[in-house]
Amino acid sequence: MGLFRTKGIVLRSIKLSETDKLVTFMTEHFGKVKCVARGARKIKSRYAGSLEPMSYVHLIYFGKENQQLYSLNNSDIIESFHLVRDNFQKLYTGIYLNELVDAMTAEVQEEKEIFQLLFDSLCALSNQCNLETLCRMFEIRILSLSGHKPELHHCTVCRNSAINGWIGFSYQKRGIVCNRCMKNTVAEIKFTTGTLNYLKKLLTLDINCSGRLKFPRGMDEEVEKVTHRLILAYVGRELKSYPFIKTMADVK
Ligand SMILES: [Zn+2]
Structure with missing residues (x-):
């Protein structure tokens, strides 16, 4: 039986029983970890608000190494990201980032760079309102850290790197296709060097x-067609929070 101490970000918190919660953390040192938080649903719970999604906490949990479910011993808030929580659009964007991390990582596998990406992105989300760019940046970076970086520097067919004019993008080849190769290769979308x-x-x-x-x-849609569609191909389904942030962006 081991006792683990680390920092972590709450990805998800769900009801497990009348008194307990099941909490998923992305931790700094041990990757994604699921813990049972006993008594967390009681009114006078010792965990207070520390198990809300996006909370950045010091946590202590125990259990056998590499098991699926651990027992939470303690969770103390370092940063609650209240500026994200207080704004509906930011809140859903934060939930989307959490959902992406949850969908794209395996349990108990060290993911220091993904942890850092999530932390830095939540800090950026607190401080600015350009949520669209942040989402696209997060999508392309988590794809890269998961070994699915799109090829943007040379044509995925002929390897030519001097590319001008219209550029194609092939989802199957996960990268760009030059004008010449587009005649024989399926490129689902086309864009300019600006995009x-x-x-x-x-x-x-x-x-x-x-x-x-x-x-x-116009370029925002082209960029989204690349990054978000690659996410869909990787995860195999749409993320639950995504339609909400799209609707909110349209209303704005
Ligand atoms: Zn080519």
Whole structure:
């Protein structure tokens, strides 16, 4: 039996019984971990608000190594991300990021970079309102960290890197296709070098500066067609929170 201490972000918290909750954390050192929080649904629970989704906490849990379900011993809030929680659109964006991490990681497998990506993105979400760019940035980066980075530097058919004019994107090849190769290869979408440059920037720009990267009209949809559709192909289904953030963005 081991006792584990680490920092973590609450991904999901669900009712397990009248008094207990089942909480999924993305931890700094042990990857995704599920814990039973006994008594967490009682009014005077010692966990207070520390098990709400997106809470960044110090946690202590115990159980056998590599088991599926651990017992939560303690959870103390370091940062509640209240600025995200207080704004409906930010809240759903945060839930979407959490959902992506949950869907794209296996349990008890160290994912330090994905943990850091989630933490940095929640900080950025607190401080800025350009949520669309942040979502696209998160999508393309979590794909990259999961070994599914799209090829944006040379044609996936002829390997040519000097690409101009219209560029195709093939979901099957997970990358760009040059004008010449488009005659013989299925490229589901076509865009200009401008959109390609935005896609490249999403991979390199500091997440804290994502608020400054605004897509010109029309380009936002092209970028989304690449990053979000690659997510759908990887996860195999639409994420539950996604239609909510789309509807809210349309109303705005
Ligand atoms: Zn080519």
